Amino acid sequence: MSSRFPFTANPIGWFMVAYSDELKPAGVIPLHYFGRELVLFRGQDGAARVLDAHCPHLGAHLGHGGCVIENNITCPFHGWRFDGSGSCVGIPYAKKIPPAAMLRRWPVSEKNGMIFVYHAPEESYAPTWEVPALAEHESQAWTGYTRRRWRVRTNVHEIVENAFDVAHFCFVHGAIRLPESKVTMNGALFQVNSHTAFDTPAGVMEGDIDIDTYGFGLFTARYRGLIEGLIIAALTPIDDEFVDVRFTFTVKRVPDEAATAFVTQQFVADACHQFEQDIAVWEHKKFLARPLLCEGDGPIGLFRKWARQFYPAATLRARAI
Numbered sequence: 270m271s272s273r274f275p276f277t278a279n280p281i282g283w284f285m286v287a288y289s290d291e292l293k294p295a296g297v298i299p300l301h302y303f304g305r306e307l308v309l310f311r312g313q314d315g316a317a318r319v320l321d322a323h324c325p326h327l328g329a330h331l332g333h334g335g336c337v338i339e340n341n342i343t344c345p346f347h348g349w350r351f352d353g354s355g356s357c358v359g360i361p362y363a364k365k366i367p368p369a370a371m372l373r374r375w376p377v378s379e380k381n382g383m384i385f386v387y388h389a390p391e392e393s394y395a396p397t398w399e400v401p402a403l404a405e406h407e408s409q410a411w412t413g414y415t416r417r418r419w420r421v422r423t424n425v426h427e428i429v430e431n432a433f434d435v436a437h438f439c440f441v442h443g444a445i446r447l448p449e450s451k452v453t454m455n456g457a458l459f460q461v462n463s464h465t466a467f468d469t470p471a472g473v474m475e476g477d478i479d480i481d482t483y484g485f486g487l488f489t490a491r492y493r494g495l496i497e498g499l500i501i502a503a504l505t506p507i508d509d510e511f512v513d514v515r516f517t518f519t520v521k522r523v524p525d526e527a528a529t530a531f532v533t534q535q536f537v538a539d540a541c542h543q544f545e546q547d548i549a550v551w552e553h554k555k556f557l558a559r560p561l562l563c564e565g566d567g568p569i570g571l572f573r574k575w576a577r578q579f580y581p582a583a584t585l586r587a588r589a590i
Contacts, residue, residue: 273424273510273555273556274424274426274427274556275556275558275590276424276426276580276590277580277581278304278424278425278506278508278509278510279303279304279388279390279506280388280425280426280484280485280576280579280580281388281389281390281394281484281578281579281580281581282387282388282457282483282484282485282486282579283378283385283386283387283388283396283398283400283483283484283486283487284302284303284385284386284387284388284485284486284487284503284504284505284506285383285384285385285486285487285503285505285515286300286302286307286309286319286384286385286386286505287300287309287383287384288382288383288384288416289317289379289382289383289384290382292309292310292311292317292384293311294311294313294315295310295311295312295313295336295337296310296311296337297309297310297331297332297335297336297337297342298310298332299322299330299332299333300319300322300332301507301508302386302388302505302506302507302513303388303506303508304506304507304508304509305321305322306321306322306323306330306332307319307320307321307322307332307375307386308320308321308322308330308331308332308335308342309332309384310331310335310337310342311337312337312339312340312341312353313337313339313340314340316340316353316377316379317377317379317384318340318342318353318374318377319374319375319377319386320342320351320353320355320372320373320374320375321355321372321373321375324344324346324347324349324351324372325357325369325370325371325372326344326346326347326349326370327346327347329344329345329346329347331344331345331351333345338350340352340353341353341358341359347360347361347362348360348361348362349370351372353374354374355371355372355373355374356370356371357370357371373392374392375387375388376395376396378396378399378400380400380401380402380403380406381400381402381403381406381501382406382407382414383501383503383517385400385486385487385503388486388506390581397456397457398456398457398458398483398484400483400487401481401483403489403499403501405499405519406519410521410522411499411519411520411521411522412519412520412521412522412529412533413519414517414518414519415517415518415519415533415537416515416516416517416518417515417516417518417537417541418513418514418515418516419514419544419545419548420507420511420512420513420514421511421512421514421548421551421552422510422511422551422552423511423512423548423551423552424506424512424556425485425486425504425505425506425512426485426556426576426590427551427554427556428502428504428512428514428547428551429482429485429488429504429572429576430569430572430573430576431547431551432461432480432482432488432490433459433461433567433568433569433571433572434566434567434569435450435463435565435566435567437547449463449464449465450462450463450567450568451463452568452571454571454575457483457484457578457579458481458482458483459481459482459572459575460479460480460481460482461478461479461480461482461568462477462478462479462480463477463478463479463480464476464477465477465478475494476492476493476494476495477492477493477494478490478491478492478493479491479493484579485504485576485579486503486504486505487501487502487503487504488502488504489501489502490502492536496520496521496532496536497520497521498518498519498520498521498532498533498536499518499519499520500516500517500518500540501516501517501518501519502514502515502516502517503515503516503517514544516540516541516544518533518536518537518540520532520533520536558590573590576590577590
């Protein structure tokens with residue numbers, strides 16, 4: 270547990286580990302997330318799979334030199350083969366497979382052109398919700414994905430909580446008044462619908478933002494107003510100190526392609542600028558388990574109450590959130 274936060278850096282939930290097009294057929298990718306070494310591979314059946322990375326035989330990393338045969342991954346050191354469940358299914362020079370020849374299997378969901386892993390402290394924790402399928406993905410009415418990525422010294426909790434801190438939009442991002450927000454909670458889904466106005470070089474722009482948060486690993490922000498745009502924000506803990514942040518952008522097309530390209534460029538640039546403004550705060554702030562909140566701060570208290578479901582009791586210090 271990081272000394273900066275009174276809770277684990279690795280809550281329960283779905284977290285993105287790659288874009289689908291990064292994992293080619295029979296491809297193998299080493300991963301380092303949740304403070305662990307993992308291996309991602311795609312079988313001949315097209316399915317993506319994730320296992321713990323180190324072979325239980327003599328510790329070789331399957332992600333560095335391992336290869337895919339049918340739907341199994343082969344250790345580069347002695348040729349032990351593991352299937353998608355983590356079971357050893359073959360040792361080329363042995364007649365018997367040791368009963369303990371197993372690797373931890375991590376549940377995988379591949380949707381919206383992205384690959385997600387379900388993180389939980391124990392393998393026995395089954396996923397309690399699914400990664401949503403987004404209507405905008407591959408819709409001809411929307412542009413192809415634009416991608417941006419950051420490595421941020423913070424905790425996924427801080428980044429998600431930031432979306433519910435409505436007051437900071439005025440003082441960090443240039444909103445000219447506090448957003449008017451409506452909050453809905455339903456299991457792993459936390460929704461905030463806001464109406465706000467920003468002072469831009471083109472004048473005051475009003476619009477609505479619908480934020481859907483699915484645990485700590487994924488939230489979507491839909492912008493409605495002068496343009497219609499979607500940000501898919503994927504947050505994945507690297508270790509106790511850093512978070513891998515991917516923003517994926519798509520914009521609803523307008524009849525003129527040049528105008529669509531310009532709107533997309535501006536949308537991406539503005540969102541990235543605002544996110545980077547927040548990074549400067551997150552990397553130096555202190556998390557307060559009992560902040561002194563006041564009217565106008567937004568649904569921070571509700572958010573923290575909702576957030577407790579993603580933390581096993583053993584990973585929370587007393588009265589952490």
